[in-house]
Amino acid sequence: MSAGNNFRQFFQFTARSDPKWYPGHMRKSLKQLQSLLSITDCILEIHDARIPLSGRNVEFKRTLSGVRPHILVLNKSDLSSHKKEDKVNIVKHLKSQDPNLSDVVFTSFRDSSIKLILPKALETIHNFPRFQRGGGPEKNILVIGIPNVGKSSIINHLRKVRLNFSGDATRVGALPGVTRALQTKIKVNQDPLTYLWDSPGIVFPSLNDSHVALKLAVCKCIRDDLIGEEIVADYLLFHLNKQAVFKYVKVLGLSAPTDDIQSLLLQVALRFNWNKNVKNLATNQIEMIPNKHQASLHFLKLFRMGKLGRVNLDALDLHNQENAPKRTIVSI
Known part of the structure; x- marks a missing residue:
């Protein structure tokens, strides 16, 4: 299925595209992390492989990185479209932006990585x-x-694999912000004796880049409702079309790719018979209309489960970085 010529080249942002979300536990946890540096041997930063260049907390780089060895783990790589060459370019770019990075590792729960x-x-x-x-x-x-x-999922997995323990040592949830306090140390290896410290996810106090905010929302690193589920769904549709990933057409039972999120959500709501009651202010009567909000939640859920194909939401940024004019330094 080929991309049409009528797809948007740019995404039109709304006033809600710059969310402010910095719960008090995040501010407190960042200070606690700094206090642990004296007994820390290595920093393991986990990030989403679908947004390898976007959304990493700059406070980590400013306050934590460089003090101890720092490994960046790009998790959920099974949901991303990275080819081998892409991974090389991503690592190259990340290390150029953060020379204190010791290593960059791509991981997935679907393989042994x-x-x-x-x-x-x-x-x-x-x-x-x-x-x-x-x-x-x-x-x-x-x-x-x-x-x-x-x-938390990585910690629990390492604990089970290395020590053959059953049960989870730390809570795991589908919503961002499940771990809300710095956990006690968790044993993951006997020889050498090794402990991991789990910490709450910490985002920017203010997400001033609308693209970054929406990418984080698409990957559910911040709550959908901070921006609006239909807006997040529209941004996802924009990227799927931009990268010619049209698997959504078959999965959602559409006749062809579309660049109109309202049309897509309407068709999905009608297909599943999802409706909601609203009051018609003109007639003062209750009317039943298609529930496009529920359809947007379904669309986002399918993507996050990997049902709509593998996508790198930073693909365009990476392409621009690799093809940017190189600066020439002239000595005088």
Whole structure:
């Protein structure tokens, strides 16, 4: 299925595209993270592979990175469209922007890549001098990241794999912000004795870049209702069409790709017979209309489950970075 010529080239933002969401527990947790640096051997930052260049908290870089070895884990790579060349370019760009990054790792729960995280962290710790480090001889790894990128799931998985423990040591949820306080240390390895510290997801105090805010919302790193579910669904549709990922047409039972989110949501609501009652102010009567809000939630849920295809929401940004004119430094 080929892309048409009538798709939008730019996304029209609304007043709600710049959400303000910085719960008090996030501010408190950032200070707690800083206080743990004295006993930390390695920082493990978890991020969503569908937005490898967007949404990382700049406060991490300012207050935490560079003090200890710092590994960036781009999780949920099974939901992203990265090819091998893309991954090379992503790593190259990330390290150029943050020279303190020790390594960048792509992971997914669908393969064995998750198991590589702990050996990689221990190897990095071994190769990094433990100066200005308090605490005991055990290895302490601080797990940080924005909300809903899989931090707690990764910790629980490593704990089960390395120690053969059943049950979860830390809570996991589908909504951003499930972990609301710094957890006690969680044992994940016996030899060498290694602990992970789980932490709440922390976002920017203010998301001034509308593209970043919407990408975070599409990946459910911030709550949909902060922007509006139909707006987030429209932004997702914009990216699917832009990257010619038209799997949504078959999944939703449409006749062809569309660039009109209202038309898409109406067709989905009618297909599933999703309706809601509203009051007609002119007649003072209750009327039944298609529930496009429920349809937008369904559309977003399908994408987050990987049912609409693999997408890199930063693909255009990465392309622009790679093809930007190179600066030439002239010595005089």
